Amino acid sequence: MEIYFSFLINLLGQWGFWAIVLGMALESACFPVPSEIVLPFAGFLVAQGSLSFSQAVFAGLLGGMLGSIAAYLFGRWGGRPLLSRFGGRFWLSPQHLQLADQWVVKYGESAAFWARFLPIVRTFISLPLGITQMSFSRFLLFSFAGSIPWTIVLIYGGRLLGENWTIIREYGDWLNLLIIAAVLTWGGLWWFRRQSRK
Numbered sequence: 001m002e003i004y005f006s007f008l009i010n011l012l013g014q015w016g017f018w019a020i021v022l023g024m025a026l027e028s029a030c031f032p033v034p035s036e037i038v039l040p041f042a043g044f045l046v047a048q049g050s051l052s053f054s055q056a057v058f059a060g061l062l063g064g065m066l067g068s069i070a071a072y073l074f075g076r077w078g079g080r081p082l083l084s085r086f087g088g089r090f091w092l093s094p095q096h097l098q099l100a101d102q103w104v105v106k107y108g109e110s111a112a113f114w115a116r117f118l119p120i121v122r123t124f125i126s127l128p129l130g131i132t133q134m135s136f137s138r139f140l141l142f143s144f145a146g147s148i149p150w151t152i153v154l155i156y157g158g159r160l161l162g163e164n165w166t167i168i169r170e171y172g173d174w175l176n177l178l179i180i181a182a183v184l185t186w187g188g189l190w191w192f193r194r195q196s197r198k
Contacts, residue, residue, distance in 0.1 A: 012041050016050055020059035021066070028067025029074075030124055035064075039151060043158020053159065060151040061144070068126045068143050075130025104128045112139055116146030 012019045023038035042056040051059075104111050104125070112134070115125035129139055161167055 009037070009041055012038065012045070016045060017055060017059045020056065021063035024060050024063030025067035025070070026063075027123055028064045028126065029070045030127065032123075035060075035122070035150070035154065036119075039154035040158030040161070043155040043160070044162060046155065046159045047162045053155065056155045057151055060155060061147055064147045064151065065140070065144060068147075069140075071124075071126035072130040072134075072136070072139055075127040076133060077130075104132055109134055109138055109142060112142035113146035116143065116150050122150075 012023065015022075020038060020042045023033050024035060026033040027035050027038070039056075039060055042051065042060060045051045046053050046056050107114055109129075111125060112129055115121045126139075126143070
Protein backbone atom coordinates (compact mmCIF):
# COMPACT_ATOMS: atom_id res chain seq x y z
CA MET A 1 0.00 0.00 0.00
CA GLU A 2 2.85 2.40 0.71
CA ILE A 3 4.14 1.98 -2.85
CA TYR A 4 0.64 2.68 -4.12
CA PHE A 5 0.30 5.75 -1.87
CA SER A 6 3.71 7.05 -3.05
CA PHE A 7 2.61 6.68 -6.67
CA LEU A 8 -0.61 8.53 -5.88
CA ILE A 9 1.24 11.37 -4.14
CA ASN A 10 3.67 11.74 -7.05
CA LEU A 11 0.75 11.88 -9.46
CA LEU A 12 -0.96 14.56 -7.38
CA GLY A 13 2.26 16.55 -7.18
CA GLN A 14 2.77 16.50 -10.95
CA TRP A 15 -0.79 17.10 -12.15
CA GLY A 16 -2.24 19.18 -9.31
CA PHE A 17 -5.82 20.27 -10.02
CA TRP A 18 -6.67 17.52 -12.52
CA ALA A 19 -5.11 14.79 -10.40
CA ILE A 20 -7.32 15.88 -7.48
CA VAL A 21 -10.38 15.73 -9.75
CA LEU A 22 -9.37 12.28 -11.00
CA GLY A 23 -8.50 10.95 -7.54
CA MET A 24 -11.78 12.06 -6.00
CA ALA A 25 -13.75 10.81 -9.00
CA LEU A 26 -12.17 7.38 -8.68
CA GLU A 27 -12.85 7.21 -4.94
CA SER A 28 -16.50 8.14 -5.42
CA ALA A 29 -16.80 5.65 -8.28
CA CYS A 30 -15.80 2.77 -5.95
CA PHE A 31 -12.07 2.59 -6.67
CA PRO A 32 -9.56 2.36 -3.77
CA VAL A 33 -8.28 5.94 -3.87
CA PRO A 34 -8.65 7.31 -0.31
CA SER A 35 -9.75 10.92 0.01
CA GLU A 36 -7.77 10.97 3.27
CA ILE A 37 -4.68 11.12 1.05
CA VAL A 38 -5.95 13.12 -1.94
CA LEU A 39 -7.54 16.04 -0.07
CA PRO A 40 -4.90 16.67 2.62
CA PHE A 41 -2.22 16.57 -0.06
CA ALA A 42 -4.30 19.09 -2.00
CA GLY A 43 -4.12 21.24 1.13
CA PHE A 44 -0.36 20.81 1.16
CA LEU A 45 -0.28 22.04 -2.46
CA VAL A 46 -2.29 25.07 -1.32
CA ALA A 47 0.26 25.73 1.43
CA GLN A 48 3.03 25.58 -1.19
CA GLY A 49 1.21 28.05 -3.42
CA SER A 50 0.67 25.54 -6.25
CA LEU A 51 -3.13 25.92 -5.95
CA SER A 52 -5.49 28.37 -4.34
CA PHE A 53 -7.77 27.07 -1.58
CA SER A 54 -10.86 27.62 -3.73
CA GLN A 55 -9.28 25.74 -6.65
CA ALA A 56 -8.47 22.76 -4.44
CA VAL A 57 -11.99 22.68 -2.96
CA PHE A 58 -13.56 22.99 -6.41
CA ALA A 59 -11.38 20.16 -7.75
CA GLY A 60 -12.31 17.93 -4.80
CA LEU A 61 -16.04 18.60 -5.11
CA LEU A 62 -16.03 18.29 -8.90
CA GLY A 63 -14.22 14.95 -8.83
CA GLY A 64 -16.37 13.62 -6.00
CA MET A 65 -19.59 14.48 -7.79
CA LEU A 66 -18.44 13.06 -11.13
CA GLY A 67 -17.51 9.76 -9.51
CA SER A 68 -20.71 9.65 -7.46
CA ILE A 69 -22.83 10.23 -10.56
CA ALA A 70 -21.01 7.47 -12.44
CA ALA A 71 -21.56 4.98 -9.58
CA TYR A 72 -25.20 6.04 -9.20
CA LEU A 73 -25.91 5.56 -12.91
CA PHE A 74 -24.09 2.22 -12.90
CA GLY A 75 -26.34 1.06 -10.06
CA ARG A 76 -29.49 2.49 -11.61
CA TRP A 77 -28.97 1.05 -15.09
CA GLY A 78 -27.04 -2.11 -14.31
CA GLY A 79 -28.67 -3.03 -11.02
CA ARG A 80 -27.59 -5.69 -8.57
CA PRO A 81 -27.17 -8.52 -11.15
CA LEU A 82 -24.44 -6.55 -12.94
CA LEU A 83 -22.76 -5.64 -9.66
CA SER A 84 -22.83 -9.23 -8.44
CA ARG A 85 -21.30 -10.44 -11.68
CA PHE A 86 -18.59 -7.83 -12.26
CA GLY A 87 -18.18 -6.06 -8.91
CA GLY A 88 -15.20 -8.17 -7.88
CA ARG A 89 -13.18 -6.86 -10.80
CA PHE A 90 -13.53 -3.36 -9.38
CA TRP A 91 -12.71 -4.19 -5.73
CA LEU A 92 -16.40 -4.42 -4.81
CA SER A 93 -16.82 -7.21 -2.29
CA PRO A 94 -20.26 -8.46 -1.17
CA GLN A 95 -19.44 -7.05 2.29
CA HIS A 96 -18.92 -3.55 0.87
CA LEU A 97 -22.27 -3.63 -0.90
CA GLN A 98 -24.02 -5.08 2.15
CA LEU A 99 -22.66 -2.27 4.35
CA ALA A 100 -23.84 0.39 1.91
CA ASP A 101 -27.22 -1.38 1.58
CA GLN A 102 -27.68 -1.29 5.36
CA TRP A 103 -27.15 2.46 5.35
CA VAL A 104 -29.76 2.96 2.61
CA VAL A 105 -32.30 0.79 4.46
CA LYS A 106 -31.64 2.53 7.78
CA TYR A 107 -31.41 6.16 6.65
CA GLY A 108 -33.21 6.26 3.30
CA GLU A 109 -32.37 9.17 1.05
CA SER A 110 -30.44 10.96 3.79
CA ALA A 111 -27.82 8.20 3.49
CA ALA A 112 -26.55 10.12 0.46
CA PHE A 113 -25.58 12.91 2.88
CA TRP A 114 -24.43 11.09 6.03
CA ALA A 115 -22.43 8.41 4.24
CA ARG A 116 -20.00 11.05 2.93
CA PHE A 117 -18.44 11.21 6.40
CA LEU A 118 -17.67 7.50 6.82
CA PRO A 119 -14.81 5.39 5.48
CA ILE A 120 -15.76 2.62 3.03
CA VAL A 121 -19.46 3.57 3.13
CA ARG A 122 -18.58 6.91 1.50
CA THR A 123 -16.93 5.11 -1.40
CA PHE A 124 -19.77 2.71 -2.18
CA ILE A 125 -22.99 4.47 -1.14
CA SER A 126 -23.89 5.77 -4.62
CA LEU A 127 -24.36 2.26 -6.02
CA PRO A 128 -27.26 1.15 -3.79
CA LEU A 129 -28.82 4.60 -4.09
CA GLY A 130 -28.87 4.11 -7.84
CA ILE A 131 -30.25 0.59 -7.48
CA THR A 132 -33.11 1.88 -5.29
CA GLN A 133 -33.96 4.45 -8.00
CA MET A 134 -33.50 7.44 -5.70
CA SER A 135 -34.50 10.70 -7.38
CA PHE A 136 -31.44 11.91 -9.31
CA SER A 137 -31.94 15.55 -8.32
CA ARG A 138 -32.21 14.65 -4.62
CA PHE A 139 -29.21 12.35 -4.95
CA LEU A 140 -27.17 15.25 -6.35
CA LEU A 141 -28.37 17.63 -3.64
CA PHE A 142 -27.67 15.31 -0.69
CA SER A 143 -24.37 14.06 -2.10
CA PHE A 144 -23.08 17.56 -2.82
CA ALA A 145 -24.15 18.86 0.60
CA GLY A 146 -22.41 15.94 2.34
CA SER A 147 -19.25 16.36 0.30
CA ILE A 148 -18.75 20.05 1.14
CA PRO A 149 -17.69 19.81 4.82
CA TRP A 150 -15.58 16.68 4.26
CA THR A 151 -13.70 18.29 1.35
CA ILE A 152 -13.16 21.65 3.04
CA VAL A 153 -12.02 20.21 6.39
CA LEU A 154 -9.49 17.80 4.86
CA ILE A 155 -8.02 20.39 2.49
CA TYR A 156 -7.86 23.01 5.24
CA GLY A 157 -6.22 20.49 7.58
CA GLY A 158 -3.65 19.62 4.93
CA ARG A 159 -2.90 23.30 4.43
CA LEU A 160 -2.45 23.92 8.15
CA LEU A 161 -0.23 20.88 8.64
CA GLY A 162 1.94 21.63 5.61
CA GLU A 163 4.60 18.97 5.16
CA ASN A 164 3.04 16.97 8.02
CA TRP A 165 -0.23 16.52 6.11
CA THR A 166 0.05 12.71 6.41
CA ILE A 167 -1.03 13.02 10.06
CA ILE A 168 -4.59 13.38 8.79
CA ARG A 169 -4.44 9.93 7.23
CA GLU A 170 -3.39 8.42 10.54
CA TYR A 171 -6.30 10.05 12.36
CA GLY A 172 -8.87 9.82 9.57
CA ASP A 173 -11.43 7.83 11.56
CA TRP A 174 -11.35 10.33 14.45
CA LEU A 175 -11.77 13.14 11.95
CA ASN A 176 -14.85 11.39 10.55
CA LEU A 177 -16.37 11.24 14.03
CA LEU A 178 -15.58 14.89 14.76
CA ILE A 179 -17.25 16.02 11.55
CA ILE A 180 -20.33 13.90 12.26
CA ALA A 181 -20.50 15.33 15.79
CA ALA A 182 -20.24 18.89 14.44
CA VAL A 183 -22.95 18.30 11.82
CA LEU A 184 -25.25 16.60 14.36
CA THR A 185 -24.73 19.45 16.83
CA TRP A 186 -25.54 22.03 14.17
CA GLY A 187 -28.60 20.02 13.08
CA GLY A 188 -29.76 19.64 16.68
CA LEU A 189 -29.45 23.37 17.33
CA TRP A 190 -31.32 24.19 14.13
CA TRP A 191 -34.13 21.77 15.05
CA PHE A 192 -34.32 23.08 18.62
CA ARG A 193 -34.59 26.70 17.44
CA ARG A 194 -37.24 25.74 14.94
CA GLN A 195 -39.28 23.96 17.61
CA SER A 196 -38.84 26.89 20.00
CA ARG A 197 -40.27 29.32 17.43
CA LYS A 198 -43.31 27.10 16.95
